[in-house]
Each structure stands twice: as structure tokens, then as C-alpha cells.
Amino acid sequence: MRWTRTFIPTLKEDPSDAEIASHKLMVRAGLMRKLTSGVYTYLPLGLRAVKKVERIVREEMDRAGALETLMPILHPAELWKESGRWDVYGKELFRPVDRHDRPHALGPTHEEVITDLVRREIRSYRELPVTFYQIQTKFRDEIRPRFGVVRAREFTMKDAYSFHPDEQSLRETYMAMHAAYTAVFRRCGLHFTAVEADSGAIGGDYTHEFMVLAGAGESEVVSCGCGYSATLERAETAPVRPEAGPQSAAAMEKVSTPGMKTAEEVASFLGKPTSSLIKTLLYDAQGETVAALIPGDRELNEAKLRHMLRVDAVTMADPERILEVTGGPMGFSGPVGLEGVRLVADSRVEFMHNCVVGANEQDCHYVNANLGRDFEAAQFGDLVVAREGDPCVRCGKPVSIQRGIEVGQIFELGTKYSKSMKAHYLDQAGQERDFVMGCYGIGITRTVAAVIEQSHDNNGIVWPASVAPYHIEVLPLNVNDEPTMRLAEEVYESLTASGYETLLDDRDQRPGFKFKDADLIGLPFRVVIGEKALGEGKVEVRNRKTGETTKIPPDRLLEKMAALLPEEVREGRAHN
RNA sequence: CGGGGCGUAGCGCAGCCCGGUAGCGCACUUGGUUCGGGACCAAGGAGUCGGAGGUUCAAAUCCUCUCGCCCCGACCA
Numbered sequence: 001m002r003w004t005r006t007f008i009p010t011l012k013e014d015p016s017d018a019e020i021a022s023h024k025l026m027v028r029a030g031l032m033r034k035l036t037s038g039v040y041t042y043l044p045l046g047l048r049a050v051k052k053v054e055r056i057v058r059e060e061m062d063r064a065g066a067l068e069t070l071m072p073i074l075h076p077a078e079l080w081k082e083s084g085r086w087d088v089y090g091k092e093l094f095r096p097v098d099r100h101d102r103p104h105a106l107g108p109t110h111e112e113v114i115t116d117l118v119r120r121e122i123r124s125y126r127e128l129p130v131t132f133y134q135i136q137t138k139f140r141d142e143i144r145p146r147f148g149v150v151r152a153r154e155f156t157m158k159d160a161y162s163f164h165p166d167e168q169s170l171r172e173t174y175m176a177m178h179a180a181y182t183a184v185f186r187r188c189g190l191h192f193t194a195v196e197a198d199s200g201a202i203g204g205d206y207t208h209e210f211m212v213l214a215g216a217g218e219s220e221v222v223s224c225g226c227g228y229s230a231t232l233e234r235a236e237t238a239p240v241r242p243e244a245g246p247q248s249a250a251a252m253e254k255v256s257t258p259g260m261k262t263a264e265e266v267a268s269f270l271g272k273p274t275s276s277l278i279k280t281l282l283y284d285a286q287g288e289t290v291a292a293l294i295p296g297d298r299e300l301n302e303a304k305l306r307h308m309l310r311v312d313a314v315t316m317a318d319p320e321r322i323l324e325v326t327g328g329p330m331g332f333s334g335p336v337g338l339e340g341v342r343l344v345a346d347s348r349v350e351f352m353h354n355c356v357v358g359a360n361e362q363d364c365h366y367v368n369a370n371l372g373r374d375f376e377a378a379q380f381g382d383l384v385v386a387r388e389g390d391p392c393v394r395c396g397k398p399v400s401i402q403r404g405i406e407v408g409q410i411f412e413l414g415t416k417y418s419k420s421m422k423a424h425y426l427d428q429a430g431q432e433r434d435f436v437m438g439c440y441g442i443g444i445t446r447t448v449a450a451v452i453e454q455s456h457d458n459n460g461i462v463w464p465a466s467v468a469p470y471h472i473e474v475l476p477l478n479v480n481d482e483p484t485m486r487l488a489e490e491v492y493e494s495l496t497a498s499g500y501e502t503l504l505d506d507r508d509q510r511p512g513f514k515f516k517d518a519d520l521i522g523l524p525f526r527v528v529i530g531e532k533a534l535g536e537g538k539v540e541v542r543n544r545k546t547g548e549t550t551k552i553p554p555d556r557l558l559e560k561m562a563a564l565l566p567e568e569v570r571e572g573r574a575h576n
Numbered sequence: 577c578g579g580g581g582c583g584u585a586g587c588g589c590a591g592c593c594c595g596g597u598a599g600c601g602c603a604c605u606u607g608g609u610u611c612g613g614g615a616c617c618a619a620g621g622a623g624u625c626g627g628a629g630g631u632u633c634a635a636a637u638c639c640u641c642u643c644g645c646c647c648c649g650a651c652c653a
Contacts, residue, residue: 009586011587011588011602011603012587012588012602012603012614013587013588013601013602014588015587015588016582016587016588016589016645016646017645017646017647018646019646019647034645036644036645037644037645037646143577143650144647144648144649146646146647261653262652262653263653266653279652279653280653281652281653282653294652299652300652302652315651316651316652316653319653322653329653330653331653332653333653358653385652459613477611477612478611478612480611509611509614510610510611510612510613510614510615511611511612511613512611512612512613512614512615513613513614513615514613514614515612515613515614516613516614517614518613519613520614528612530612531612532612533612
């Protein structure tokens with residue numbers, strides 16, 4: 001492709017609305033433009049990168065035996081009502097209404113649609129297992145779109161759904177998908193980890209998220225050298241056992257703490273560390289009020305509380321409810337003398353002595369409260385948000401926390417949708433059974449952003465060959481010099497004919513200008529044809545990533561490129 | 577949804593407090609010089625100042641409403 005024949009509107013300045021590197025660069029390098037909040041147009045160069053990722057995904061999905069389909073983006077509301085998600089999905093679900101006033105949804109994901117298809121078409125265990133996938137535009141009315149295409153409202157996603165006769169078959173496909181995803185992200189040249197995750201609202205039991213480690217990521221990943229890694233929501237860490245033996249228990253005493261509500265206020269008022277406080281958090285767990293005890297310097301992880309209580313949702317109790325069950329106002333709750341409420345505690349509380357707790361009375365706390373003597377808890381477990389340096393649950397070494405961009409997630413859904421939507425098949429014994437399902441997503445456009453986020457420098461994008469819009473930029477320094485242009489055309493033709501995707505910068509611009517643009521759009525290799533090297537009968541080949549430049553005679557260029565950019569590298573099966 | 581910021585030429589911004597001529601850089605057009613890391617000179621085109629209403633002799637500027645975009649936060653005692 002010739003630069004003057006395509007459309008690559010590069011920008012010298014950062015767009016004012018961009019915050020992170022990938023967003024700025026995608027706009028500056030002319031990959032995309034914003035239409036409205038969280039909605040983007042892909043320009044020719046950007047689309048090529050998107051298509052590279054799509055192709056890799058297709059190849060790996062096909063290899064894993066998944067069947068490509070294309071489902072509608074417009075769904076009738078009935079389907080969503082049937083699965084129950086019409087009411088639980090919330091404001092993220094776009095809900096357009098047609099001219100007959102009939103409600104619809106724009107698909108944020110397609111479990112309902114595929115389940116409907118499969119229940120109509122598949123009757124027998126003989127047709128199972130089967131996996132369908134599609135690469136489609138998805139809509140999610142994000143509460144706050146940001147970071148360009150990392151959190152967009154309209155985006156491209158690959159979603160796959162598998163149907164099985166039983167859990168074992170599901171697990172086999174799950175593992176195959178895990179392997180396919182690993183291959184996909186490897187081929188995209190990403191540094192990533194697959195972490196244990198929380199299944200959230202989609203439901204299901206077993207799930208991994210594929211996270212690209214990047215400072216600009218929105219998710220936090222807890223990981224340990226031993227190989228354990230999990231999302232912050234899911235990550236468990238072990239309590240630190242105190243080195244000294246149990247301190248002697250002092251006499252419990254009620255003290256006045258006027259107006260001191262937060263752990264920090266109470267601790268500083270009493271001149272004690274926040275870690276000597278026990279926070280008593282009251283939650284409504286599907287009708288039951290539960291008190292959760294955690295160390296004063298920690299935060300409760302609601303997902304963990306949900307799991308411990310085996311409920312789908314927990315919400316903080318309102319002040320009226322707190323007054324009713326504890327007898328005291330919000331901010332002064334404590335476990336001592338608290339009756340008629342289930343008390344659960346973080347395991348760390350077991351190792352705390354002579355603690356400060358609320359007295360369930362306006363402006364009063366107890367000091368020197370001790371578990372076992374002054375209060376009890378019905379159940380112990382890990383309830384707090386993991387923190388950098390906490391001991392790993394597996395090996396005890398300190399864990400670290402890094403930020404990441406979630407580019408893929410795989411779920412074992414089980415029978416959640418087949419049950420609610422009455423999707424059955426007949427087993428070998430002629431028995432009607434619910435399909436066992438799995439679902440698997442990859443954010444295609446987000447993956448492109450993640451690649452850039454992880455691979456750029458001060459001058460622009462540094463594309464891995466596998467997802468680069470083109471492999472090589474041929475850059476004639478002076479388009480008005482006949483020998484230069486003749487050679488440039490020859491080089492361009494021969495590279496193209498040899499299967500390299502080549503961009504010829506045939507613009508009549510000054511060299512510096514073209515060099516800057518070349519760095520900005522970041523193609524892996526640049527071939528400069530200038531009068532200087534030409535005088536020696538040579539052209540220059542420059543590696544965008546390393547900056548390494550070599551001068552070679554034009555007739556050795558194909559040989560050189562074959563070494564630098566072999567097919568395995570262009571396909572992402574190897575990286576250089 | 578709460579808080580904050582911003583909408584002025586294609587892009588990035590100044591002007592607004594203190595009302596009167598709409599300006600700068602980049603980009604674009606023409607001519608010339610230049611030509612290995614975002615050139616220079618000259619001339620030029622381009623803006624309903626986000627929108628509506630109001631105050632005023634006069635509004636980008638003051639007031640009211642409204643739309644859009646960006647950032648932070650969203651119940652953690």
C-alpha cells in the first residue's frame with residue numbers, strides 16, 4: 001500500500017481526552033477516531049491490526065474445534081426475561097424499543113441467543129459436545145467509559161459457548177479453551193497470566209481471567225512466585241501469625257469515644273494502631289443480618305463474604321437496621337453482647353488480643369476485648385481484600401499485586417442458562433437432561449489496546465509483527481529523486497510479491513517528518529532508501545524495537561527479511 | 577448517580593475575572609528557498625465562540641436552562 005493512497009491521519013499532539021499511552025497512540029497514529037463517549041471508528045491502519053487479532057483468534061478457535069457463527073446484536077427482551085437477566089443485568093444493558101413499543105436488548109453477550117438456538121436444534125447426546133463462537137460487536141452501556149478502547153461501550157468481542165452432556169465433557173473443552181487462549185495471547189506477543197477469578201453476575205463456578213500485565217490496567221492481580229495468581233476479588237491470603245505468644249488478656253473496659261465513627265478516628269483518639277481495632281460490619285445477606293469482624297486496618301471483600309455465607313448477594317445494612325439489631329447507632333457496632341445475629345470473622349481476628357471494638361452504644365467503645373472471653377464468632381475464614389506482602393495461601397511467601405487489563409475470560413457456566421431457558425437433550429437412556437454449558441470471551445479491540453499498552457516507547461507504537469498493520473515500511477527519502485524512487489518501487493514490489501505486507505511512504509515530505517511518522521505508527525521494520533546509502537549501493541534496514549540499523553545491497557534485502565521476519569514471526573508462532 | 581473540569585477554525589490552546597476589533601501554534605492552499613529525525617519566508621482560505629433563552633446600545637465574555645466530552649468517586653462504620 002502507498003501512503004498517499006490510503007488514509008493515515010497522524011497527529012503531532014496528544015488528543016486532549018486521552019489518558020493512557022495506548023489511547024493516545026491509537027489516535028495519534030491514525031488507528032481510530034472517537035465518535036462519542038466509548039464509541040470509536042477504526043481507520044484503515046487500526047482495522048488492519050484488529051483484523052490481525054481476529055485472524056489469530058479464528059485460527060485458534062477453529063483449531064480447538066469451535067464453529068464460527070454470527071448472531072444478531074438485537075435481541076428480543078423475552079429471551080432475557082426467560083433467563084432472568086432482564087432484571088439483574090442493570091443499566092449496562094442497552095434496551096432499545098422498536099416502533100411497536102416492544103422492548104429489546106443490544107447484546108452485551110450472547111448466552112440467551114445461543115441457548116435458544118441450541119435448544120431448538122440439538123436434541124441428542126450424539127450431537128454433543130459442540131462449541132459455537134462468533135466475532136461480533138458488543139454493546140455495554142458502561143457506567144464510565146474510559147481509556148479509549150480498553151473500556152468502551154461498543155467493542156468487538158469473540159464469544160464462544162460450549163454445550164455438553166456432562167461436567168467432565170465441559171472440563172475437557174474448558175481446558176482446550178484455556179490452551180487456545182494461551183496460544184492466542186502468546187501469538188499476539190503479550191505478557192499475560194491466567195488468574196483464578198470470581199464469576200460475578202454471569203454465574204458459574206470455575207473461571208479464569210486472562211490478564212495482560214500493564215500499569216494502566218483496571219484490574220488488580222495478586223500473584224506469588226510459586227505460581228499462584230488470582231484477581232484481587234478472588235485472591236486469598238493467609239493470616240500472619242504473631243511471633244510472640246498470646247499476650248495476657250487485660251480487663252475489658254468501656255471507654256468514651258465521642259463522635260468517633262471510623263476505625264481511623266477511634267484508633268487515633270485512643271492512641272492505638274488501627275490494627276488493634278476490630279471492625280464490625282453489618283450486612284444484609286438475603287434477608288438475614290450478619291455481622292462480619294475484620295481487623296481495623298483491613299477492608300472487607302464482599303465476594304468472600306458472599307462465598308462464606310453461600311448467598312448470591314450481600315448489601316451493607318442500613319442505619320435503621322443496625323440500630324434495630326445492635327441497639328446502637330452506626331459506627332459503634334461491636335461483637336460484645338451482640339445477640340440474635342450471626343457473627344462471622346476473618347481468620348486474622350483469631351490472632352488479635354486486647355482489641356478495641358464498638359460497644360453498640362452511642363459514643364462508646366470497649367478496649368481490651370478478647371475473642372473467646374468477651375465474644376465468639378460462629379465461623380472463621382479469609383474475608384478481607386488481599387494486600388501486597390500478605391502471605392500466599394499456597395506457599396506462605398509474600399504476594400505481590402500488579403495491575404492488569406483483562407483481555408479474556410473463560411467460564412464453566414453449568415446449567416444456569418439451560419435450566420432457566422429449558423434447554424434439554426436426550427441422553428443415552430432417553431432421559432431429558434439440561435445442557436451443561438461453558439462460555440469463553442476475548443476482547444478483540446481491547447487486546448489491540450493491550451498490545452500497544454505493553455509495547456510502545458516515547459516515539460510511538462512498537463508493533464509485534466503478528467499484529468502489526470503492515471510488516472515493513474519502505475521509506476524513500478526523496479520522492480523527487482528518480483534513482484531513489486525507482487529502487488523504492490522495486491523494493492516495494494519485491495517485498496510485496498514475497499508475502500510481506502508493505503507500506504510505501506511515497507509522500508513528498510522532508511525526511512525527519514517521515515521518520516517521525518514511521519516511528520509513531522511503529523511497523524516492525526523500516527527500509528530507508530536515500531541518496532547517501534544509495535551512493536554505496538545500499539539500503540538501510542532498521543528494527544523499530546531495537547533501533548538496530550544495517551546497510552545492505554538491495555539484492556540481499558529479501559534474504560535479510562527472510563531472516564528477520566520469517567513466517568513463524570509474522571504469524572506470531574515465534575517472536576523476535 | 578455525586579463531585580470537579582472543559583466545550584472558541586480540522587487538531588492543541590489563549591481570550592472570559594474587568595462586555596465593544598476573535599487570536600496563537602500545528603494542519604490546509606499558493607509561490608519561493610530548503611531537504612537524513614516533525615524546515616523557513618511570503619501570501620491566503622477556514623470559526624453559528626456547543627445549543628436555547630435572558631440582561632445590555634452592545635455578549636465568546638454576565639445570568640438562567642440545556643446538550644456533549646473528560647477526570648475523580650459511588651455506599652467499606
